[in-house]
Amino acid sequence: MPPRCPPRNPPRPAASFDKDEEDNESIPSYENEEQPCATDDDENYVPGYIEVLPDAPDTDQGNTDRASAGSVGDHYENMPESPASSRHSLGEYVNVLEPDLTILDLCAAGKLQIQSDPxxxxxxxxEDILLKCIFTVDDGPVDLSRLLIQWFHRGKQLVEFDNEVxxxxxxxxLxxxxxxxGNASLLLSQVGTTNSGSYRCYISYTPEMQIREVTLQVEDPSKTSEDDRDDSVSSLPCPNHSDVLSKLDQITQALARLEAKLEQFMSSKTFKGHDSELPRQQQQPGGGPKGCAGGGQTAGGDGADDGQPLLGQQTGAAMAVPPQVPSKEAYRAAMVLSGAGDALGYRNxxxxxxxxxxxIHQELQEMGGLGQVCVALPDWPVSDDTVLHLATAEALATGKNGEPLFQELASRYVEAMKDMEGRKPxxxxxxxxxxxxPGEPxxxxIPFNPGATGCGAAMRSMCIGLRYPHPSDLTTLVQVSVESGRMTHHHPTGYLGALASALFTAYAVQGLPLEHWGSELLKTLPLALEYVQNAAAESESNVGSWAYFQEKWEWYLLExxxxxxxxxxxxxxxxxxxxRDAIYKTFSLDGWAGRSGHDAPMIAYDALLRAGDSWEELCSCAMFHGGxxxxxxxxxxxxxxxxxGFRGVPEGNHRELEYRDRMVxxxxxxxxxxxxxxxV
Incomplete structure (x- = not known):
């Protein structure tokens, strides 16, 4: 029998939130990955950042060691080895900057250091041109099994190293x-003017991640000055921030005009949608284990008529036609099965x-298969994901709006953290x-956090789409997703994951074909960016870190x-x-699939596309993987x-689920x- 999979770190006591207490040992790193932490007897521990006194003057040095303010990985320069002094504001920490370098720009972040071109x-x-990207690690020779390299040009991936090039x-x-x-330099052969533009090198050396950016300008000596002026758009560096915003405004206005024309056209036409599901896959039958209601039988849920569709069928273009009224059973299944999916993927x-x-699949087989699993305490608790998802749902259920809702969300998140024994927040x-x-104006x-790229906001936000499912609710859905997401994950890669989860749930309610979900998410990002800028909550830092989420989703949709x-x-x-284990890692920011705000909903979306109407296949793809x-x-x-709904789901997978009544x-x-x- 192959060895079982032990937890990567042993159970630890629940976190406490007394103001004068350091929680040095109760938490793993990132969204649950273990890293060295300061201990009570480690008197010489120094975190990987420097505290700046309140009267320290601002300088322009903050971005001089970065090739791009838009690169997520650069912000990892400020991440500590562990959150040993977590009571301080993250806004009070800055990185130690190296002296100016004359040839190469040096970027240091803990063990991983990168040198790149100007x-x-x-x-x-x-000409053949080499874009330099040299990295070093200070814990010995480079371990290629921990290394992931990706080069992008204008959002398109050029080359990758993940065990092979x-x-x-x-x-x-490469x-x-x-x-x-330590040489990750990119060789471009016989460059042309189309090679001009921004290049990004993503280097992940588990558990660290950095991104460097360089702009290549290719000149054609054979062209006249008139030609150069006419062709300048292909050779100049990327436009500045104000130019980008101007273009976004133009695009938004054009989309609004197009949407108006589409609505006018649709009012005189009738469309028929297409079924986006893959062919139906058979659910394997199985008897249930003792003590678990219904065992391996399937159920119609809480009183729904299985002969009727749970949701209205999509009859028009993406966002133009309001959805038909869904059944209440569909909402119950969304909440209850989310908890079941959490408990199954967590397995205590x-x-x-x-x-x-x-x-994981081998262990499941040894238990008799999915139909034999009774998701119930004490062996199958829900994790922090469901506790925080319930906090979001119950705050939304108060019917509050605007700032009163945001205060309610904050209060319930604080309260939910008291229920984290054994749940690994x-x-x-x-x-x-x-x-x-909570309660204060x-x-x-909370302050912007350059390391808050994890999936903690994405995993608790599906219910936002249940509360705001209509196309006319889109602006409110964006606002609530962003604000609730950055209550803990104040970084675009983190809180845009909340937006993705909420949007996908709303799209499911609307009956939007699955194939459209990713592209519709990308179309919504300008609206989210506009809200973030207008909200004036450290908007410069947010805009500077915006690009990664969008680029990675563009890459995935192309794939x-x-x-x-x-x-x-x-x-x-x-x-x-x-x-899937290997491919899911290519979705990730740091090599741990599903850990980040962009790839947790990405893997979920991938699993939905793959599974069709098979619960077993969905679990195989979304819950039983190595991330x-x-x-x-x-x-x-x-x-x-x-x-x-609950059709095809073994009753044992959800009937005795922890907190099921609260979910319903x-x-x-x-x-x-x-x-x-x-x-209904």
Missing amino acids: SLVTAAVG TAFRPDVS SQEGLAT QRWEYCTSGPQ GPTSILGTSQLR GGYR RGLASSQGPARFPPAYGPAE DSDSTGVIAASCWGLAH AAADRLYDLAWGQKP
């Missing part, structure tokens, strides 16, 4: 031999910290809630053939547990429940608020 590199047409264009190359000595810490999807969630001041906002919303999704020929499986499972199961009550209240207590 921010602008020039070349002539036809893969080039996506014939004119680019030396695998060089990587062993065991499977969340297992890095092998095949091993992430340090960013713990830190964020410790900084909230603006007490629901799946969904960039233009046309289906079906394109999957690799072999896509079993082992293959942050409870966080991806809680999102995927919520959306799946809206589309399919919250679902009923959200349904009444969203649909005006209309009859």
Whole structure:
């Protein structure tokens, strides 16, 4: 029998939030990954940042060691080894800057250090050019098993190293031999003017991550000055921030005109949607274990008519046609199955910290398969994901709006952290809630956190889409997602994950074909950016860190053939547990799949595209993999429940689920608020 998967770190006591207490040992790193922490007897411990006294003057030095204010990885320069002094505001810490370098720009972040070209590199047409990116680690030779390298140009991936080098264009190359000595430089062969623009190098050396950016300007000596002026758009560096905002405004106005024309056109036409699901897969039958109501039988849920569709069928274009009234049963399934997906992916810490999807599937088989699993205490508790999702849902269920709602959310998040014994909350969630001041003016906002890129906001936000499911609710959905998300994860990669989870749930209610969800998410990002800028809560830091989330989603949609919303999704020929473990890592920011705000909903979306109407296949893809499986499972199961209800789900998977009654009550209240207590 193969060895079981132990938790990556042993159970620890629940976190306490007394103001004068240091919580040095109760939390793992990132969203549950263990890192060295300061201990009570480690008197010489110094965190990886410097505290600045309140009267320290501001300088312009903050960005001089960065090639781009828009790169997420650069912000990891300010991350401590552990949140040992978590009571302080993150805004009080800055990085130690190296003296100015004459040739190479040096960026230091703990063990990982990177040297790169100056921010602008020039070349002539036809030349071979090497974009330098040299890294060092101070714990010995480079361990290639911990290394992930990705180069992008204008949002498109050029090359990647993940155990081996893969080039996506014939004119680019990366030396695998060089990587062993810390050389991640990109070679471009016979460059042309189309090679001009911004290049980004993402270097992940677990658990650290950095991004460097360089702009290449390719000049063509054969062109006249008139030609140069006419062709300047291809050779100049990227436009500045104000130019980008101006272009975004123009695009928004054009989209509004297009939407008006589309609505006018649709008023005189009738469209028929297409079914986005994959072919139905058979649910394996199985008897239930003793002590678990219903065992392996499937159920229609809480009184729904299985012969009727749970949601109105999509009959028009993406956001133009309001959804038909869904059943209350669909809302109950969304809340209850999200908790079941969380508990299954968590397995009382065991499977969340297992890095092998095949091993998890082997253990499941030894238990008799999914149909034999009774998700009930004490063996199958929900994790912090569901406790915080319930906090969000119950705050929304009060019917409050605006700042009173934000204060309610903050209060319930603080209260929820008292229910974390054995649930493994992430340090960013713990830190964020410790900084909230419910009841005080603006007490629901915390400082920008350059390391808050985790999935803690995404995993608790599906119910926002249940509360605001209508196309006309989009602005409110964006506001609530952003504000609730950055109550703990004040970084775009973190709180945009909350927006993605909420949008996907709303799309499920609307009956929007799955193939459209990713592209519709990207179309919503300008609206979110506008809100963040107008909200004036450290907007400069937020805008500077915006790009990664969007770029990674653009890349994913290209990988799946969904960039233009046309289906079906394109999957690799072999896509079993082992293959998914490897591919999910390519979605990730730091090598732990599903840990971050962008890839937790991404893996959930991938699983939904793959599973069709099969609960077992959904669990295999979203809950039983070698990454942050409870966080991806809680999102995927919520959306799946809206589309399919409890049909095909073994009763043992949800009937005795912890907090099930609270989930049903919250679902009923959200349904009444969203649909005006209309009859099903």
